[in-house]
Amino acid sequence: MTTAVAPPVGLGRLWTLPGVYAPQADTHLLARALHAEGLTADMDVLDVCTGSGALALLAARSGARVLAVDISLRAVMTARMNAARAGHRVRVLRGDLTGPVAAQRFDLVMSNPPYVPAPGARRSRSHGPEVAWDAGLCGRRALDRICDHAPGLLRPKGVLLLVHSGLCGVEETRDRLTANGLRCTVTTRAAVPFGPVMTRRLPWLRAQGLIGAGEDTEELVVVRAERS
Template sequence: MPGEPIGDALRRASRRIERVDARLLLQHVAQCSHADLIAHAERELTVEQTSRFDELVSRREAGEPLAYLLGSAFFHELEFAVTPAVLIPRPDTEVLVEQAVRVAGAWPQPRIVDMGTGSGIIATVVARLCPGALVSAVDVSPEALAVARANAAKHGASVRFLTGDWYAPLGVERFELIVSNPPYVAEGDPHLDRDGLPFEPRIALTDGLAGGSGMACIERLINGAAAHLVPGGWLLIEHGYDQSVKVRERLVGTGFADVASWRDGAGIERVSGGYLP
């Protein structure tokens, strides 16, 4: 038994959620392009497709992020798989990749490690842009690492993945560059209740410390970096919109030189770092 025409389904869903979201969900369910939706609005969905589409529309209406419903998101012009086990990639992180590639260019074969890799977007893109680099990635979540491995394989990136808590699985290894987008949102921050964040993994957003400032994971990264950097090695950390001064102070206090911050596309100081003399 046929379902409804895709044009009717799109109009019906657009009364409940944003039209663009409805269109993308419909394309996903019907396995068709935007052009197909326009040219063949009379094409009928199957009953199963109609049911699946209605389910996804209801979940989007309830606030679930579009990326989780589609199963993918774009970063640095590449499509990455995402699941509720990992954060959804955001354009803010592109400045971290840009600075990592810049720093890595100082060595012919830099050893680079991405701490708390999540979906693996940083490690994957850096490995692609720095073909001479030896890239590793660490995460405490096996579920996140499964997503990261799949993303690296999809894009042909050579990345070694390690399971563990921050520096623990690295042993005595040292690197020319450590990069990280760690949890940096303060527990209790009202932003955690908005914009789809309740659906994202809390462990990747906050350090879980009640009353904390969101700096605990950043401080662990800074304090442990000296044991895993070669002389002249760099540490680059993504952080919150209001944390750049604190991060720079911690870096300087720990002995890093040339400490600076770099702005994202919105003009916010989003990444800070320096090198260890």
């Protein structure tokens, strides 16, 4: 169903270095989905593209063992600082998506990856604020890789929680996860006003046919996939 984005569940106030993605509507939506999973202290959790570490800290409050990854050095520093300030043990690694943890298995994997479509001339970077949102011409540069790698990261009955924009193709995400052997559902849909990045990019997005002339909101979705 489509719903308004309620205030985040237990995210609290966080410190962020300049250029690090601060919690926004997508973070809050994924936080609600994470809360609904009912994490326990015997679970291993992975946060891919952790940014400020907000979701990793939320998982750590349940007592779960949490590992977080981000390609941005500033994000890694921010997440480590927020974990230290909150008094939670969160291991934060620098790396490209799931690369640093490819040999490990988790009970829950969550991700708020870059998903904003970007002109083809923009190259993938490991620094600068754009690394938190630019995701290639179709917005799926990170999404597709996460969908493909998720089955190998999950234990039996393990769950993937993934948030992204409807602009990137919700059915494509569902189809890709299903093809990779996961049971997949869209648990939440929310319409939110365009943020600063989307607003700046509106002329290009409209020229690509991704957003209609009269549209002024973006749909966010949380996709839940479970391994048999």
